[in-house]
């Protein structure tokens with residue numbers, strides 16, 4: 001008989017760089033206002049990486065507290081998944097750089113490209129790899145330095161993003177705990193509403209693409225907004241349904257922190273009260289693949305998640321991608 005295993009998050013961590021850029025700092029850089037940014041997005045400030053820091057460095061600083069919280073040593077990690085849209089290099093993967101920096105001599109490593117849904121995808125994949133018996137302890141990290149892929153002359157995007165990393169260790173749990181279900185989706189036909197046009201082989205970087213700003217993030221904000229509300233609401237309900245749960249069963253809802261208006265619209269649609277959500281977009285901006293991991297770690301360390309709670313992670317982003325994970329919290 002095949003042994004049934006359960007797997008989920010055993011520990012979390014996060015890191016954001018020291019430097020803070022406020023809305024009033026941005027007022028001096030582009031034609032914007034604190035009032036516009038607050039009312040349209042809920043963002044008040046964001047953290048930016050120092051030039052000496054790369055995405056892999058943020059990963060390491062988020063990973064160490066996650067490994068410690070799981071009661072493990074780096075040597076216990078046997079696989080690394082890094083979700084990022086801002087890797088140190090196209091090759092090698094950021095996960096391999098993290099593997100080296102942490103000295104994880106027994107670990108495989110690879111990156112996931114799933115935009116802002118990356119942490120949701122990583123949680124689902126890693127939990128199922130542990131359930132299959134292939135690995136015991138998988139380090140997952142969502143990390144971004146989007147400040148280096150942002151056009152600082154484009155007010156429609158440069159006010160939105162922040163840098164940071166959120167990490168978790170996935171391992172075996174007791175029966176009935178850990179990941180109960182996942183729902184992952186995508187629609188590549190809408191890829192061009194949120195992309196970096198000159199970033200790969202389809203449109204190689206040239207002097208002209210640099211001058212025209214096509215090497216930076218391009219987003220059709222209102223289109224992405226509508227798709228985010230629609231898909232994050234639906235994917236949350238799909239994941240709950242797969243777990244045999246109702247929206248009323250949610251104890252903590254962690255949504256991708258892109259825009260407070262999106263988060264509130266989904267909360268209203270699902271009837272989730274404010275005390276069952278963690279919102280930090282005001283302090284960190286949109287940290288893309290890092291946002292769910294950062295918010296989850298903050299909620300856990302603030303004592304807002306306890307053993308047995310139903311925790312739902314929900315994300316949406318470039319691809320387009322979306323997804324939700326339903327977990328019964330183990331610690």
Ligand code: UT7
Pocket residue numbers: 031032033036037040041116155156157159220221222223224225228258259262286288316317318
């Ligand atoms: O993380 C991945 C997923 N990303 C998202 O989920 C982001 C989704 N989109 C959004 O959050 C919102 O669409 C934005 C925050 C990006 C934009 O908010 P919006 O309410 O959709 O504004 P808009 O793009 O429709 O622009 C409204 C107006 C425009 O001016 P006009 O044409 O009405 O005169 C813009 O030019 O606001 C103007 N505008 C700004 N004004 C001051 C755009 N950016 C700014 C700015 N400061 N930074």
